[in-house]
Ligand SMILES: Cc1cc2nc3c(=O)[nH]c(=O)nc-3n(C[C@H](O)[C@H](O)[C@H](O)COP(=O)(O)OP(=O)(O)OC[C@H]3O[C@@H](n4cnc5c(N)ncnc54)[C@H](O)[C@@H]3O)c2cc1C
């Protein structure tokens with residue numbers, strides 16, 4: 373129990389975990405308030421149970437925050453080549469408007485946040501992606517550069533135990549990855565060979581999954597279940613890395629199932645206190661310093677919910693930017709059947725990646741870049757049930773024979789690309805829907821522009837080309853962001869900027885309007901990058917913010 377904390381942190385995910393680690397390591401007493409529960413790997417991630425394939429990431433009580441959706445944009449029939457389909461279901465006419473599909477926005481409430489569910493890709497941003505406007509004239513620049521983040525990237529990679537390739541590529545490093553890269557799975561090897569023939573170089577993906585024991589955690593056993601929760605704790609989720617380290621200092625008080633309801637600004641713009649729930653009781657906590665790390669949807673919601681006489685438009689919203697500039701990642705996924713190839717169901721999810729088109733301007737005629745990755749496990753095609761129900765038509769003896777013959781030949785390529793920020797996409801408060809406390813739910817509005825559609829089409833084309841070169845004779849399923857919102861990576865709603873009029877926080881994460889309020893989560897990203905997964909950058913930024921807090 374921490375008496376009179378030096379800092380209160382809201383949210384125990386990627387950003388909150390990293391901040392809590394850095395602050396407690398430096399001697400600060402931290403109170404960490406987390407809306408959701410603790411997960412227990414033995415109880416919650418039973419990957420050896422016979423029904424493992426039927427389980428998705430678990431949802432114990434209180435572990436999912438409700439959101440609503442506003443406009444997700446129209447689907448122009450002229451772009452119907454981008455409609456999602458699977459072999460098992462007849463192609464349907466694309467919807468007139470984009471719909472919420474799959475997991476929609478399903479970020480986790482819990483001790484570890486969405487990193488409990490994440491795959492564990494651990495990417496640095498492309499240095500030029502942080503200068504998107506300067507390089508291409510589109511989007512905005514970050515107010516900091518890659519050099520400002522490099523030492524914090526290294527710290528985060530060391531805590532996580534990132535396994536990555538020896539070559540640095542476009543992302544310079546001051547030291548090698550802590551651990552050697554994982555071996556490539558059979559499917560990834562086939563993609564790398566095909567990519568080499570097409571002039572699209574592939575490499576081992578940088579993964580927050582241990583290729584050797586590290587920091588009292590065991591090496592990966594290649595069960596392929598990262599997205600269902602890692603049963604052995606080698607995946608670099610925040611609970612077993614940053615938060616575990618923070619707890620052993622004895623300077624962290626953790627309160628789980630403790631959603632924060634509102635912030636109280638006081639005289640001089642300082643945040644003096646906040647309210648959180650404890651069962652059905654509302655508890656008020658005084659705070660000298662407050663760090664918000666509730667994610668790109670809940671952080672702006674909390675700021676907007678805290679509107680009052682001291683902050684009429686919402687806390688930290690003097691410039692009107694809270695909730696605006698919501699960015700999802702453009703995604704595409706294609707699966708082909710490759711006769712003669714076997715074992716595509718084996719190995720570490722997302723073990724190989726192609727960065728060849730990731731730098732801004734590297735896709736002809738478009739500002740933002742994209743990347744491609746091996747995605748058979750990530751797509752869930754590493755089990756016979758998914759393969760049988762999605763890829764193999766029919767029933768009876770013929771079905772069985774086709775399942776036996778084909779399982780292990782499905783090869784998936786995923787692609788992610790830069791979606792440009794726009795004036796429409798945002799998170800605001802739903803005017804009608806309320807949670808159990810009567811508080812407005814966050815509402816996500818997210819539309820795609822013509823350049824976003826053009827990049828999606830490019831990604832789909834390259835994925836098809838790669839699969840054909842890898843030997844795919846037929847496609848089994850395809851789909852992406854064109855007709856469905858299912859965003860795993862979200863950013864932008866408390867944008868970091870050099871000037872107050874352009875954003876919510878300054879370059880070190882401190883709110884322009886409140887001297888003792890800091891934001892350390894994905895909401896501060898000015899742009900989303902050319903397909904990089906965000907958590908490592910969230911953590912590097914959070915470590916940098918913690919250093920600024922400690923410096924006073
Ligand atoms: C299926 C999936 C796969 C992904 N794969 C990858 C990947 O491979 N690599 C990668 O880098 N990223 C991946 N991501 C994205 C990544 O998980 C997120 O970008 C990252 O976790 C964001 O960090 P954050 O700190 O902003 O938010 P989170 O990690 O979501 O943490 C926010 C925390 O705040 C808590 N919170 C919210 N509201 C309140 C409140 N009012 N009071 C108290 N607590 C609150 C939440 O419960 C949560 O624990 C994936 C995401 C998904 C869904």
Ligand code: SF4
Nearest residue numbers: 592593595596598602
């Ligand atoms: S593949 Fe490795 S990192 Fe992923 S869940 Fe299994 S053991 Fe954990």
